[in-house]
Amino acid sequence: MNEATLIDVPLTGERSYIHGADLFDALTAATGAEAEIVLSLTAASDCAIELRDETAGPPSAEPCGRFRYASDGTLRRHVLLRRPDRPIAVRRPLSDEALPAGTSFMRRASELAVSLLMREFPDDYWTIGQIACWRRPPEGAAPAVAIRACLAGRFWKVAVEADGVSIGHVVLARGSPRR
Numbered sequence: 001m002n003e004a005t006l007i008d009v010p011l012t013g014e015r016s017y018i019h020g021a022d023l024f025d026a027l028t029a030a031t032g033a034e035a036e037i038v039l040s041l042t043a044a045s046d047c048a049i050e051l052r053d054e055t056a057g058p059p060s061a062e063p064c065g066r067f068r069y070a071s072d073g074t075l076r077r078h079v080l081l082r083r084p085d086r087p088i089a090v091r092r093p094l095s096d097e098a099l100p101a102g103t104s105f106m107r108r109a110s111e112l113a114v115s116l117l118m119r120e121f122p123d124d125y126w127t128i129g130q131i132a133c134w135r136r137p138p139e140g141a142a143p144a145v146a147i148r149a150c151l152a153g154r155f156w157k158v159a160v161e162a163d164g165v166s167i168g169h170v171v172l173a174r175g176s177p178r179r
Helices: 020-031 105-120
Strands: 006-009 033-040 047-053 065-071 074-087 126-135 141-150 155-162 163-173
Touching: 006 020, 020 047, 020 065, 020 105, 020 126, 020 141, 105 126, 105 141, 105 155, 105 163, 126 155, 141 163
Parallel strands: none
Antiparallel strands: 006 047, 033 065, 033 126, 047 074, 065 074, 126 163, 141 155, 155 163
């Protein structure tokens, strides 16, 4: 995949930015990623995102993230670039408390972790800094999470398992209390 691919994911619920797990799912589907899948986000986006191969030269704008994965035994690396000329116009209503059937494993793991953290910190907000999935989870598996604070509680690392086997992790960034 040497050409740039445009990822145009609907906004969900009341969000004003693309949910990291939605982006993870869209990137995985668009690339055919099979293993060692890692999405790292550095900035939120409310517009389409261009997936560009790192070997294509320096990006024309500051990357909003990176995406790497293995496919056919080859490790591939990409940068993610915001495309302000392509604002997202589609919104999918969704309540995070009632995720629909068919919601992806890593999305369910992310939402489980956030709901557990919200019990402890009800006034804070959480954003996804990284999602990593070493292998695809077994079909129909339920995620199990273990959460630990990192960097004085600013970031929280969520270990994700399925049927007792490590699948990956999610790194959540803790935002200031909502006012």
